[in-house]
Amino acid sequence: MSSERVQRETNAAARPAAGGHGPLAGIRVLDMTSVQMGPLATTILADLGADVLKIESPEGDISRNSQPSRTRGMGHSFLAINRNKRSVVLDLKQDDGRDALLELCRTADVLVFNVRPRAMARLRLGYDEVAAVNPRLVYVGAVGFGERGRYAGRPAYDTVLQGMIGIPWMQQQASGQEPRYVPFSYVDQSAGLHLVIGVLAALAARANTGRGQQVEVPMFENLVHVLLGEHLAGASFDPPAGPVGYRRQMARDRRPFQTRDGYICPFIYNDKQWRAFFALIGRPEQFEADARFSSHGNRVKNFEAVFAFLSEVFATRTTAEWTELFREHDLPVGPMNSLQDVLGDPHLQDVGYFRITEHPTEGRLRTACYPTTFADTPATSLRPAPRLGEHTVEALAEAGLPRERIEALLASGAAREAAPAAAAE
The missing domain is CATH 3.30.1540.10 (formyl-coa transferase, domain 3)
Known part of the structure; x- marks a missing residue:
């Protein structure tokens, strides 16, 4: 990258921070999540007006490789749940990359991650280290299992947790056939909503106390909480008044x-x-x-x-x-709609749920809009999903890093930027 371009981006940092005009306008989120659960949650925050900086490794979010895609690194799943964000590439294994992230933390309101806490500790980005830079920061870790239990630190993915909370077993009981997973990322999607709740609750607490805090959002426990709202059944009582499982919901004739x-x-x-x-x-x-x-x-x-x-x-x-x-x-x-039927649903057409947008490198895309409406602070859709490192220089300049330091970060590989849009594959 030329020093002239770094200078232009540094000068541009004087303009107002990115973000929408929704109810979360003015909130800046550092998003260190990847795949499904975390990116879904931070997309909701972005749709609601937060300025979300997606902090990616040099390899990028693995969901960039989802198929189908038109160009490498811009897969359909990534495009769907990373809109309204800016991509910043930092190699956090390098001291300079870690230090740059801490600079971003100084002006951020929320840091969200979904790597295991021990990985954050290895990077020297635990809560105490981050809070020392910004005690108002809300530090939110989405984990597979709560750190107080014996499963703490285990890897957790949607299919693993679907099995652990009993979904394939219930499918088997209901159908009398082989156990099956629900055919979408139910655990990731539901846990993502709990992640949003955790962020918003901590921000509300900060408004009262002036202090940030550490928040842990465990996928396993949150999904058990959701599931047992119906299926605790007879085990609601001590001694039990019957078996677990809401029999009506699992009846074999409960179907279209x-x-x-x-x-x-x-x-x-x-x-x-x-x-x-x-x-x-x-x-x-x-x-x-x-x-x-x-x-x-x-x-x-x-x-x-x-x-x-x-x-x-x-x-x-x-x-x-x-x-x-x-x-x-x-x-x-x-x-009983097919997925294709849903795309053509007349009610969704009435409310403008789908929009055709023009992505600078991916062409025309069908985008699902955020559905909740706010009379005074409407949710906004300002940015398409970013190319890897598209906003690295812009965000670092906004954080106050001088041009010379940004150039040094790029030269060392501690930070990386996207190739010009015209050169994207």
């Missing part, structure tokens, strides 16, 4: 119902809805006459018979006929 020409996804829950359902099928007297259906408690006790009954009834009409009847009677119903 087959119609005469396809499938449909209805939900008939309370007494009012059941009365309306029996009326629309021409059996209004059955609600009171058949004890299996006459109360919520009875329906729960007889859920297998209830599902079997519904399976027989739904097979008598087409999907379109059932959909029209349910909507006429204000009963919950939806289609």
Whole structure:
């Protein structure tokens, strides 16, 4: 990189910091996460207006290599959950790279990472070392397992944790077939939301105390917390009043119902809805006459018979006929969509959920917008997913590093920048 270009970026650092105008405008996040869970969480923070600096190794986030892709290092998964961020490449194994990160910490509000705490300790980036630079910094570690337990430090990935929290077992119980994982990164996605909650809660605490703090977000424990909200079941009581597992949720007939020409996804829950359902099928007297259906408690006790009954009834009409009847009677119903159907969903079109954006190197991209709306501080979408090291010089200059030091970091390899956009592969 020429010294003239470094000078231009240094001069440009005088402009206002990057970030949106959403509810988190003015918050700067240093994002040391990769793959799915952490990047999803920090993308939400970025969509809400935070200025997110994605701190990458010289090799970059591994999700850059996801397929399909148009150019190397810009895979579809990376593009989806790294928008609105700036990429800064630092080799934290070099002292100069670590020192540069600490300079960035001085003006940051949050540092988020999803490497194991012992790795942060080896880099001399533990909480005490970072807090010494900026005691207001919120230091958030997303870990597989809480550090107080015997699993602390074990590697953890979505499929590992799906197995450990019982998802394949429940799939087996419900289907009577081979155990299966849920076919999307359920653990990563859910844990990412808990990571967002942890960041926001710590920022709220800082607003009251003026101090940052260390936060640990364990994937395993958070997912058990979510799962047992329903499935603790009989083990809620001591001594147990029955087995674990919410039997109704794992019933084999709890699935989309087959119609005469396809499938449909209805939900008939309370007494009012059941009365309306029996009326629309021409059996209004059955609600009171058949004890299996006459109360919520009875329906729960007889859920297998209830599902079997519904399976027989739904097979008598087409999907379109059932959909029209349910909507006429204000009963919950939806289609069994394919993923392609979701892309064309008319409601998502109405709310502008998908946008076609122009990426400077990847061309036209379909982007999913952040769905929660804020009347006064709307979420924003300002930046496409960055090329590796695209904003290294810009961010270091904003942190106050002089031109000569930035040039030295680039020369030593402690920091790296992206090639000009026109030269991207």
